[in-house]
Amino acid sequence: MPTLLQKLFSKRAVGNDNGNARDCSTAAEQCWASSEFDLAQIRLIVCQECERRGRQVLFDSKAIHKLDASEPTADETKTPPNRSGACHIGSQASEKEKPPTYQYTRPASDVNMLGEMMFGSVSMSYKGSTLKIHHIRSPPQLMVSKVFSTRFGSSTSGSTNMLQDSFESSQTFPSHTSSIGVCRVPSAPLLCLARSASFFAAHSNPVDMPSRGHSEDGDSGIARSASLSSLLATPLPSPGSSFSSGCASSYQRRWLRSQATSLQHGPMPRWNTEEMFSLSDESCSSNPAMIRRKKIAISIIISLPEREEENHNFQEFFFSHFPLFESHMNKLKTAIERAMIVCRRIAESSQRVQVYLCRVMEALGEFRMTVWNLYMAPLISEPVWLSMISQSTERNLLCQRFLKEMSLLMDHGAKSQFLSALLTAVLTHHLAWVPTVMPSSLPPIKTACQKPASQTVDLLAKSHPYNPLWAQLGDLYGALGSPVRVCRTVVVGCRRELVQRVLYILSYFIRCSDLQEHVQPQGQMENPDNPTNPCSSQTTDPTPEKTFPPKPDPLKPTACVIEKALNPESVPGTSVEQNNDTLLTDTKSTNPSSSLESSTVRLECAEMGQECFGEDSDSVGGGLEHILANQSPLLHRVQFHIGSPRETENEGQAGDLSGAGCGRGLDRKLHQRLLTDIRRNESTDSALGDSDDEETSLQELYMATEQKEYELPLPSYHVESRASVNHFGRSLLGGYCPQYMPDFALHGISSDLRLKQCLMSDLEHTVLHPALDEPVAEALCIVADTDRLSVQVVTSQRRVCEGGRLGRDVMVSNLVHTLITSALQLYALNIASDFCVMHLEDRLQELYFKSRSLAEYLRGQTRVHVKELGLALGIESSDIPLLAAVASTHSPFVAQILL
């Protein structure tokens, strides 16, 4: 009889029969793919472009064949791993006694065109890395390229020339170099080709990018990152004064992200700008003159499935999971770098080529396998947390299942406190549960006991959009603390059912937000009145273009627009605006109460009001509003001032201020810059010189913002909302997988063999190239072994561990242990399971409150007296790592004190 768990894990796969009839006999858990994904679908091309020698292909996986007597197929990529099994290429290659021999044959006929796409028809002088994605229609393919400038060592004239020469001397190429199948094209024909393919290009000189060298000075490049700024940020208001809203830390993370990626700040250098392709292992003083000469591009070309639906699915998957793909591409790049450096040390040319090919093929094998695994691996079909928050009707059933599984596991590992240890580790490192228990200070909308959705975050998302997928990825990896750490959990064990049980339980504690997708309904897309169709017959007729209004008062026109937006009556009452109303009357009619609780409530209302309207009573006192108001056009500033009741009285004054004072100051600065810029640019007339500037002067640009634009209504916006499927919450919570995988926030495996091989380098890679797109201080992995009932934490920071073990054992937090025990005992006493889960949440909230006291305690201490903590705060030494980690999500200073 199948266990409940087996049913749970297989539910989705079985239920999904309509549409894709999949064979569920082997894989009980769902996965992305609806059909086979062939490894040969992924192709790698490495190209270089240099001034002297033109464009050269340094690697093309399509042109490489394996010479192996025992394997007649000669190309391992032709034999995709079987569906239920893992893909083992990488490890096999390295385990073999003798490395395989490869033959480099004529490159495919499309490399020329592909090279053109990789580098573009006009090369850029920009020295950072460039990312490109192309869609090739026939045969349907996606190409992702990264173009790097090269960095040489000082000793070698270090280049790929030697490699190139080796290729040629090894005689595997056809000696004729025609326009088809060129591997190395003499520079003259290449130029011709380039020109002919880009006859439309205005110039074929390198396009000179305006350099911003000066602004990069004094900027470590990481200052902009959300996480680092949050580290620098002062902590949230102290609890004595008020309770910040529950979502404060999530809010702050998202807000900083929206600012860090805002267009209104213009482009800004970030932490990984200076990424280069290294052709030497020496940490060399790079010669800037050399750098500009050579570029290396790495392209991954993925053949898309022929069938329309599969094609669509894969593309949706690819684009929503791009950060993961990119991270693995970076890994591939590092391997190619190493291969080039290593092979150069080999004198004999045919051997040199073999070493190079071998290494790159191995890295490619790894890349293919990872992508294959990501796409094909089994997933937890019903992650507890996500299911609970998305389907409230089934809540009771879910709670019951969850508690049942948890008590079974508790009994199983009772002696070794396995579950307590595991949850201690998970709660310490996958920190996204913290915001979900931080008490909300807003009145509940539905019932008291259901967690409310964060309204402030919702409001933020609307007015300052950020990427919810990014936020979710950070949640899953637990990157909420400060400094930012990312964590994954792997459950190892040969008993499938047991591992699945552990995974199921952990899918409650490893949390993330749920995503909803809002798209136009199918029919709507074809509708001629669709807003994306500018030539529909019924397009809105704007104010007739000929009747230009009399030059208006610079302030008035925007004022009326804004007033409309701000007037609560014109916008059918959202709760926020009502709040603001009550707030205003409140503060006037009554004495402000100093009672902690009541002032909190009002404070929140006030904040809500401000957030909505963007009004800030102390706009003069600096802060971001001030900066924004200064740097953006006057329009912005004007808008900012009107809305606030206090400012409307001095409207004229505000106008004077922005129009004259600020404008003039900026103007002067700009003039100076302009002069120097013109002088600087006179000699090196840029290729972009003939730009289209029909507007007259600087002054006009500024004045123009005070014109009244014709106002048009925003087209109505009919969307269908549905649960998003292509998100990390669905894709990174893995099931019982055939093999260890580096991306999953959670997954199970039967053997830790490969885990032991790869984990350390994976963690190091994560720190260097985090998929999260922000700097990461440390990467961790929790390894729970259900056979040995042990829980260890492996970190990127400690290489060596005693006794050849992977990581360190986890100390069981007493608070966590009592928390689980208490919830399970209630369950054992036959109390309704949804109450037990509520109790569990209450107890988690206690952890949060304790972390607040710990943070407050640490604020005033230079030394931590563990005994004092125990007596006064009920915090034992075993709880400190957990509570400190929790505290770092709301009080960044904690990390600094404890370090």
Added chain:
Amino acid sequence: MNALVALCHFCELHGPRTLFCTEAVHPPSPSPPQPGSAIPGDRDREADREGEGLTMRANSSATQRADMCEGCRSLPASHPGFVSVDSETGIRYLSHQHPRQPQLFSVVRQACVRSLSCEVCPGREGPIFFGDEQHGFVFSHTFFIKDSLARGFQRWYSIVVVAMDRIYLINSWPFLLRHLRQTIQSLQDTALKVFDNEQCVCPQRAVRMNSAFSPAVFPHQRSGNAARSLTSLTQHSNLWASLHSSFSWLLKACGSRLTEKLLEGAPTEDTLVLIERQTEQEEEMSGWDCAEGGGSNPQPSQSESVQPKDFQFDDGRQEDLLGPKFKSLRHLRQVLGANDFRQLAWHVLMGNQVIWRGADPGLIQSAFNVLKALLPVGCVRAVSYSPHYEEAYRCNFLGLSPDVPIPAHVSSSEFSMLVDVLNVERGCVNPVSDDDILSLYQFNISSANTQPTDKGPTLLNKIEVALSNENLSVEVVSLCLLCLKEEWMNKVKVLFKFSKVDGRGKEDTQKVLALLGATGPGEEDNVRLLKFWMTGLSKLYKSHLMTAVRGGERTLTQ
């Protein structure tokens, strides 16, 4: 979406040009949790960027102006542009030929040039993504528009979406492609109709084949033809307004394509109770307004319903009162001494009526404020200063003026305690500092209670440890108290569910008490505390548990 959309054109005479650009201007940022967290060095860099943005303009502006043609232009120079305001979010979508924000000018220019003359798209029509950290990231879709007068009978355009958030832009590829294709299709179809019409009237191919080719005349002819604008190619007089609407819609739709459902913790019981009281009070007020014409003040302390208000505005009144005050529990403990404080706190926690009688309402008020922190908000019913005795069911904190007599049934009850605040006899010539309460007053504590107050409850024992440890700041103590209260409130919830909702028997209840850690020394006090605190649960919570009972048939058993 944190992006802008631009329509670009490769002019046969002037090269790549930006024709029309729609940007989203976000309202001034909502205040971040800490304004201080604004990205450091931002301001300086901003200034740099503005300078840079104008570099390219400056290079070229005046000298190249003559080189403009109709094909390179969208709105006439005098046109103010378009704006659409999203009233819900305050985001303004602005369209002009070029972005208004100078730092974006060069970004868009880059995107335009790269999209039309650097990057290679197979087939020349289709999507590409490109970009880097310095110049921003671009989703570009190139396409042809039919023009009977153009070379090859077509002109080359692109729509670019520029953003700094590389990941989101890539995530949005399928969405953008789907919608931009539609926009492009619509432009192409319209232009094709115009083209076909023009070809009917005057077939250009024939004209060109028949006209003698003369190198001298050729450039001249062509420059005349190159001047056709997109408006003329589509015969759409409101083209730019429509494009503005399309692009604005695209930015909005793409920005809100994905939304997060992010949960936060349920509000604490204290928050819920406060909200309930506020609501009640508002209803009460509006009731009075109706009855009495809105002008009169509610009479204080007369009915239970006023008490929430009383509770809330107590503190405000206190500020008005001069004289010495208790500042914290620790202060109160120092003044009263450990023994008296223990007794007092014990009575407070057990839910007994605590009466303070004295001549200084400010002092009494401050004592209540400090003591109230020991209890959940829902358990606090205070009458801060009254000219006559109020019954225990009305208030557990009662302040009285010195001459008010305490009824006998109260003074003999073990469920009440009295603190008499007596003025110390001394000459009031030299003013004493407010801090020195003991030099002004003497406190007499009396109660008919015979039970020991030194065993429990556990909560009190822990609070005393924290209070007596001078190493802990007042803030730490108050957080510690909060932790303890929440911890015990959670036990209260379980007990409520267990005994009141499910109506379990004694034996089971004992098990739950053990499980909650309420047994052992001080058990009796712990149980009393739990029972008292149960009365402080919010109505919302209680009714939720009651209705959530399986089947909804069970009723209150106790």
